[in-house]
Amino acid sequence: MPPQELGFLSLEGSLVTGGIDPTGGRKNALDAFLESKLQEGFDIETHTDTHAIIVERKSFLSRFRARGANRYVVSVDENGEVTMIPAEPKRS
Numbered sequence: 001m002p003p004q005e006l007g008f009l010s011l012e013g014s015l016v017t018g019g020i021d022p023t024g025g026r027k028n029a030l031d032a033f034l035e036s037k038l039q040e041g042f043d044i045e046t047h048t049d050t051h052a053i054i055v056e057r058k059s060f061l062s063r064f065r066a067r068g069a070n071r072y073v074v075s076v077d078e079n080g081e082v083t084m085i086p087a088e089p090k091r092s
Helices: 025-039
Strands: 042-047 051-056 071-076 082-086
Touching: 025 042, 025 051, 025 071, 025 082
Parallel strands: none
Antiparallel strands: 042 051, 051 071, 071 082
16 A cells, blocks of 8 residues: 555655544544543543543542542544543553
8 A cells, every 4th residue: 555545754754645533523522522521520641632541530538548540541433433441550
């Protein structure tokens, strides 16, 4: 398959169309979802155009519990559908 169809930069450095999210629809869907989660009390740990790790903010009392924070992997597919699944605990 030629590089132009894969969505990479050419050897000359020019942008080649057909990347992961050429229309920006996935990024827009993820940004809207993350904005709603921020309002629900989550923090964004890390974020790309198609994936994010979010963490529930700890309440004052939960800071004294031994349990770690609830972390989730958020991803958006090529159709703009956003999913959120539990992430593995953060390693110390």
